[in-house]
Amino acid sequence: MNVSETASRVSISTQNASVDFPIFDARSRSLKKTIMGMVGGNISTTEGKVPVIEALRDITMHLEHGARVGLVGHNGAGKSTLLRLLSGIYEPTRGEASINGRVAPVFDLGVGMDPEISGFENIIIRGLFLGMTRKQMEERIDDIAAFTELGDFLSMPLRTYSTGMRVRLALGVVTSIDPEILLLDEGIGAVDAAFLEKSKRRLSDLVDRAGLLVFASHSDEFLRELCDTAIWMEHGQIKLQGDLEDVLRAYKGQPA
Template structure:
């Protein structure tokens, strides 16, 4: 049984020396959105998530919507344990895999093969388990000899292929995806959709942040809307009105 629950979770970021630089630019650079809560000397406090509560269990598939900077990525990272709340509690039970921004978790100086092992270990695999997934990843990515080269030589689409293949080479109980279907040619996107459908069917909890109404309707059963760090559940009818 998998579980992912937030109880009154608030996440805040201090921004230092904001008077020496445009505060707006710093907030945009952080990519968290949120609201400026306080100012003390040279420190501004941005609340990226405010008092967020929900509970997900087996069979839940959640679509996250909201404008850029509304808190979707922050929420996903908090779900994954990357960001810690300043107040409230995050409860997580079950194996977890993520597909976030391009290059996350990779060492760009290492080869594709070396990064497969590296990311496998970060996901809790043994070296043997990570090596066992190499053939599947070779076939899915179609990167060929590029897997022997440093990832820094890859295009963004090639990097995303490798990340997506690695994240979906296991069958996690909790799967978190941050807008990843916009890269690659039509043939690869169809492969990604097919693989994702299989993975969603096998996972117990799925959370997907996307601007695509079509994909949200296809993959998700519930919709959470974020606005300046405040979360509420909405009907699917809202998708066509954004």
């Protein structure tokens, strides 16, 4: 398939898509509090029925190849839940969602990594988790190793790594892939400033290679580097969608 054919088929479309989570033990306040912390949204209750968290409600969007979309909103607004809907991890309870293209969901840098095997082995496993082939990851090992600056630690089990070292390894893998659709939830931390800057440059290159990007972040600076449009999420709904600067001004309550 040539580049133009790939570009024409890469897209994300949702139509009035909603995601609900029923709470079967309504007497457990701790359970409700835990789920609310994970997905945000609103709790809907009807007499005699199981309470339901409306994590996302009536999400309608259409994104095509070349889109660079930032997600903004407070914690619990539904940004991470929306990314999981767009990746196919969650299916809409109501409405429709259609994703065309190979998706690389980057939500938790530690997902797909095994603490009992070496850093080198984890590079392969994490790459497979993100949709790459073993051959593709083997071709990237030297580049990833050089980027992480972990040296001999790459031959040691992941459980011997500090948090910062794990982040370095995960970022090295994530920024080496070739996605058609990149769904990114900002999770860079526990690394020194110099390495963080180095990571941002690699993430920018990753975005350049991706056909379509949706990026959830609290950093205006980072959003401006990677995105040109934005979606403001609030209480599980799209409050505003449009030009990045217009959405950021509205979100912060600044005049146009």
